[in-house]
Amino acid sequence: MSFTEALGMGEFRPNPNVDFGKIAEVRATRGAFVAFEGADGVGKSTQIKLAAEWVKAQGWEVVTTREPGGTKLGQSLRELLLEAGEVAPRAEALLFAADRAQHVAKLIVPAVNSGKVVITDRFMASSIAYQGQGRDLGAKDIRDLSMWATGGLVPNLTVLLDLDPETALERQQTDETRSEPDRMERAGIDFQRKVRGEFLRIAEGKDTWMVVDAGLPVDEIAAQIRLRLATILPVMKSW
Structure with missing residues (x-):
C-alpha cells in the first residue's frame, strides 16, 4: 500500500504541529543490567563510578548498587x-x-523495568567464584542456587576486571582509604588465585x-x- 493510499483509507494522519527540527528519542521500554566483577583491589569502584557518569x-x-x-x-x-566471625x-x-x-x-528488576540502567558491584559470578571454587562447594551447585x-x-x-592476586593485594595494602580487610580479603593468596581462575573460566567464550x-x-x-556499554544500552535514535 502506498503512502497516498494509506492517507485515503484513514490509516495514517500526519500531525501538522510536529516540529521535526527537534530531537526525538526512541527508547526501549526497559533499561539494562550491568555487573562488574573481579577481586578486591582491581578498581571496580572507580570504573563503576566512571561508567555510571x-x-x-x-x-x-x-x-548503582x-x-x-x-x-x-x-x-x-x-x-x-x-x-x-567464622561462618x-x-x-x-x-x-x-x-x-x-x-x-x-x-531493586534490580523494578529499576530495569522502569527503564533505568542498573550497575552493580558484584553479582552471581562472585558467588560461583568465591563460594563455588574458593570454598570448594562446587561451581555448578552454587550457580544453580x-x-x-x-x-x-x-x-x-x-x-571482569582481571588482575593477578599479588598485584591486587599490593594495591589494597597501599590504599590509605581502605578499612581493615574483611573476611573474604583475609582468606589468603591461594584462595584469591582460585577465585581469579574461576572468574576467567566463567567469562571464557561468553558474548x-x-x-x-x-x-x-x-x-x-x-x-x-564505554565502547562495550554503547553496544548494549537500549536503542536511542535522533533525527
Whole structure:
C-alpha cells in the first residue's frame, strides 16, 4: 500500500504541529543490567563510578548498587557476611543467595523495568567464584542456587576486571582509604588465585562478558568499557 493510499483509507494522519527540527528519542521500554566483577583491589569502584557518569551523560537514569548490601535487608546480611566471625561455607553461600534474591526482587528488576540502567558491584559470578571454587562447594551447585534465587536473571553485560592476586593485594595494602580487610580479603593468596581462575573460566567464550586488564591506566580501562556499554544500552535514535 502506498503512502497516498494509506492517507485515503484513514490509516495514517500526519500531525501538522510536529516540529521535526527537534530531537526525538526512541527508547526501549526497559533499561539494562550491568555487573562488574573481579577481586578486591582491581578498581571496580572507580570504573563503576566512571561508567555510571558516562551512561548518565547519554541521557539515562542510572542506579548503582552492590552485593552484598544493595537493600535494607542486604545491609544487615553484608555485616554478617563480611564482618562477623567464622561462618560455615554453606551458611555463607545461603546468606549470599538470600541477599541476591532480595536485591533482584526489590531493586534490580523494578529499576530495569522502569527503564533505568542498573550497575552493580558484584553479582552471581562472585558467588560461583568465591563460594563455588574458593570454598570448594562446587561451581555448578552454587550457580544453580543463585539462578533459583534470582529467578534466572543474568546481566546484559558483565565486566571482569582481571588482575593477578599479588598485584591486587599490593594495591589494597597501599590504599590509605581502605578499612581493615574483611573476611573474604583475609582468606589468603591461594584462595584469591582460585577465585581469579574461576572468574576467567566463567567469562571464557561468553558474548555477554568482557575481560579487561585491570593493570592498564584507569582512563584506558574506562574507554574500553564505554565502547562495550554503547553496544548494549537500549536503542536511542535522533533525527
